[in-house]
Amino acid sequence: MTRIRFHQELDELKHRILAMAGMAEQAVDLSVQAYSQRDPVLCQRVIASEAGINRAEREVDEFAIDLLAMQQPMAIDLRFILAVIKINADLERVGDQAVNIVQRVMNMIELPPSELPVDIPAMATRVRAMIRDALRSFIEGDPELARHVLEADDEIDRLNHEAFAALSRYMQSEPNGAVQALDALSIARNLERVADHATNIAEDVIFWIRGADVRHGAGQQTAGS
Amino acid sequence: MPTAVEVRDLKAWFGKTEALHGINMSVEAKHATAVIGPSGCGKSTFIRCLNRMHETNPEAKAHGEVKVGGEDIYEMPAVDVRRKVGMVFQKPNPFPTMTIYDNVAAGLKLNGTHNRKVLDEVVEHSLQQAALWDEVKDLLKKKSGASLSGGQQQRLCIARALAVSPEVMLMDEPASALDPISTAKIEDLIFELKQKLTIVIVTHNMQQASRVAEFTGFFLMGNLIEFDKTEKIFTNPSDKRTEDYITGRFG
Numbered sequence A: 001m002t003r004i005r006f007h008q009e010l011d012e013l014k015h016r017i018l019a020m021a022g023m024a025e026q027a028v029d030l031s032v033q034a035y036s037q038r039d040p041v042l043c044q045r046v047i048a049s050e051a052g053i054n055r056a057e058r059e060v061d062e063f064a065i066d067l068l069a070m071q072q073p074m075a076i077d078l079r080f081i082l083a084v085i086k087i088n089a090d091l092e093r094v095g096d097q098a099v100n101i102v103q104r105v106m107n108m109i110e111l112p113p114s115e116l117p118v119d120i121p122a123m124a125t126r127v128r129a130m131i132r133d134a135l136r137s138f139i140e141g142d143p144e145l146a147r148h149v150l151e152a153d154d155e156i157d158r159l160n161h162e163a164f165a166a167l168s169r170y171m172q173s174e175p176n177g178a179v180q181a182l183d184a185l186s187i188a189r190n191l192e193r194v195a196d197h198a199t200n201i202a203e204d205v206i207f208w209i210r211g212a213d214v215r216h217g218a219g220q221q222t223a224g225s
Numbered sequence B: 001m002p003t004a005v006e007v008r009d010l011k012a013w014f015g016k017t018e019a020l021h022g023i024n025m026s027v028e029a030k031h032a033t034a035v036i037g038p039s040g041c042g043k044s045t046f047i048r049c050l051n052r053m054h055e056t057n058p059e060a061k062a063h064g065e066v067k068v069g070g071e072d073i074y075e076m077p078a079v080d081v082r083r084k085v086g087m088v089f090q091k092p093n094p095f096p097t098m099t100i101y102d103n104v105a106a107g108l109k110l111n112g113t114h115n116r117k118v119l120d121e122v123v124e125h126s127l128q129q130a131a132l133w134d135e136v137k138d139l140l141k142k143k144s145g146a147s148l149s150g151g152q153q154q155r156l157c158i159a160r161a162l163a164v165s166p167e168v169m170l171m172d173e174p175a176s177a178l179d180p181i182s183t184a185k186i187e188d189l190i191f192e193l194k195q196k197l198t199i200v201i202v203t204h205n206m207q208q209a210s211r212v213a214e215f216t217g218f219f220l221m222g223n224l225i226e227f228d229k230t231e232k233i234f235t236n237p238s239d240k241r242t243e244d245y246i247t248g249r250f251g
Helices: A003-035 A038-073 A075-110 A120-140 A142-174 A177-211 A221-223 B044-050 B078-084 B100-110 B116-129 B150-162 B180-193 B206-212 B230-235 B240-246
Strands: B003-014 B017-028 B032-036 B060-068 B085-088 B168-172 B199-202 B215-220 B224-227
Touching: A003 A075, A003 A120, A038 A075, A075 A177, A075 B240, A120 A177, A120 B168, A120 B240, A142 A177, A142 B044, A142 B116, A177 B215, A221 B168, B003 B199, B003 B215, B017 B060, B017 B199, B017 B215, B017 B224, B032 B044, B032 B206, B044 B116, B044 B199, B044 B224, B078 B085, B085 B150, B100 B150, B100 B168, B100 B180, B116 B150, B150 B168, B180 B199, B180 B206, B206 B230, B215 B230, B215 B240, B224 B230, B224 B240, B230 B240
Parallel strands: B032 B199, B032 B215, B085 B168, B168 B199
Antiparallel strands: B003 B017, B003 B060, B215 B224
């Protein structure tokens, strides 16, 4: 083994992005908890966490760019760093989606609770599983697990469409609950976007390990081979 | 894409030691092909077989087929081979006592060209091709090749090789003894030259290989492990040994 220092720095980069991933994942968890419990304190915690995620994004990017400039990485190392830079951006957006969710939750808290025809916590459970699996595929360098994440995204899209249809009907039949329904609709959409970011992360893991670009449905066979 | 050099089952020996174990490679015409690998992997031996320089060592021999422009170079006089396949070495080696002009004209004169007008034209054209003309045009017959800087000497050697209009130019670590600016000039030159001829370059500098070559071959212990487009080799090689080498996991 040569270039020991460089490979230690790659490990360090992985540690840093995983720390950031933990922050983004926690923000999503808290935002869903805030929805279920109608808890303004949790909402504030999510909003307060955004600055840390943004700071971590800048630090990871800076570290990755330094490695590109100073170490001229090749092959799987080059792909790893490129994947980290893209995953980094996705994680920051996951943090943004969590903030979007709690902003809607804070609106909803101002209004009386209503029985909306959408199971946000159930959708959130699936989305969180996708994020967890995407990150686990990154930690373990497991493209098979990443491929399962890609498959799971279709289910989230379906749930989002169902939520849209159900809430649209609800707004027509219960005009007094329209504002709350709109908030719930936005939250479903935010969760669907989180799932999209998990999908992007999984695609980046496949690119890192297999060198295959499977974005936009390209090279699915390679992803699974 | 036409092939400039076709290598089939090429083996080479130093005494009883087999240094190349049956290499097959098709080198694309008018492109640059880089040869990389750790020290002792056989990459320099390989390119020295492409113009029969290898056999100038009395202990050395080679066996196999090397076709340049469709002709087997092991079935033609070595002098003719060197005219078809020029070579530039790691350390610039201008003829120290000759003027700049005579350095460039030496190959032509050796081949029997003595017409002054022809020589003048070829010397100017070769120095222009080697991106050295502007720097030496007023010194052609006043200064010796050895009086130039290292980078200029290397470009002089390239001009000398170009003067006999080779089809292929072999470069054995041509920039490893040069500073970054001279290195950049050589790399720019490679880009210019490959529009007219085929280049095979041995380099230890993988960034250089990735900058100048469209194709790259990775050698290890006398075997060609992988040969592919350069971007494939450096972003997603097929063989684990290639990946381990270029990512510094061994070597």
